Amino acid sequence: MPFLMRKTRDAEAGALMHSLLKEGDGKSWEGDQYRPSKAVDRADGLGLPASLAVAQQRRNCGNADCAGGWTRPWRNRRRPIFECEWGCSGRCVLAMVQAAARREFGDGDATSTAMHRHRVPLGLVMLAQGWITHPQLQRALAAQRESGTGRIGDWLMSECGLEAEQITRGLGIQWGCPVLTTDGFSSEAMALVMPKLFVDTFKLLPLRVAGSRILYLGFSDRLDASAAFATEKMAELTVESGVVEGVQFEAARNRLLACDGVEMKLEAAEDRDAMAARITAILEQKQPVASRLVRMHQFCWLRLWLESGAIGRTGRLPVQSEDMMDYVFTVGSPA
């Protein structure tokens, strides 16, 4: 009964596949698990109204080396606010911005580079899970070598008939992160999270906010800890990173890129000092009620909240593009 046997085998394979995929298959939000992050320093004050109130009440300059200390009561200067601190003068704002730039360039990408170096290759992950056989892996590797391009996951799909979902699950194990879906993805809201330039340049995608505290960040083939950290600081939300299956990822990303984001200006600065001077000039001119500087790889991202109404109730995510401004700087020669 060859026909019946084949049917049974198919059924068994189906059941096996089901058991493999049922846990954390990324189809439901239940797979999104909250893990508290230690990455965000929340001691710097959260809500804008509170920090504004403090700044207005005490008028304490945010520059650690401020010569003026407490400002004179007749001085009518309430803005700009940079990283929850108020600067009593342009000179003090410059000192605050310079300190922020030093901080952003100080740590480098060492942590994430070190993490990347010690990843177990995806093929070996899949092999260890028993999802592929040794000959299958060899075949995919040979095809990849021969063509000289393509990711091993793509070759496992084309050469060995693996499903995209399985590859994504393998990536989740490889990176020790959940598999996320684009369910509940709102392109309009997510387009406000960061400049579209970042979504375009890096393989990442803000997916959704859960419980007003967690921002899910999706990646298509590898996590980017440094980008996640920058996003976390800017959004003042805990960022949970995960991998998203390729076709879903691309579709959602294209939808986001078609939306209006926060108005962004891209500027080139000769060096860090020039950037700090330029940022100070922007702050003095725009007088934001809140602003922050973070670095995402080669870009320095300055975000301005021009009116308090621009800040929603979810971390620091803007509710609309109005009264928001993004400046993105490249520093030094574009080598």
Ligand SMILES: [Zn+2]
């Ligand atoms: Zn001062």
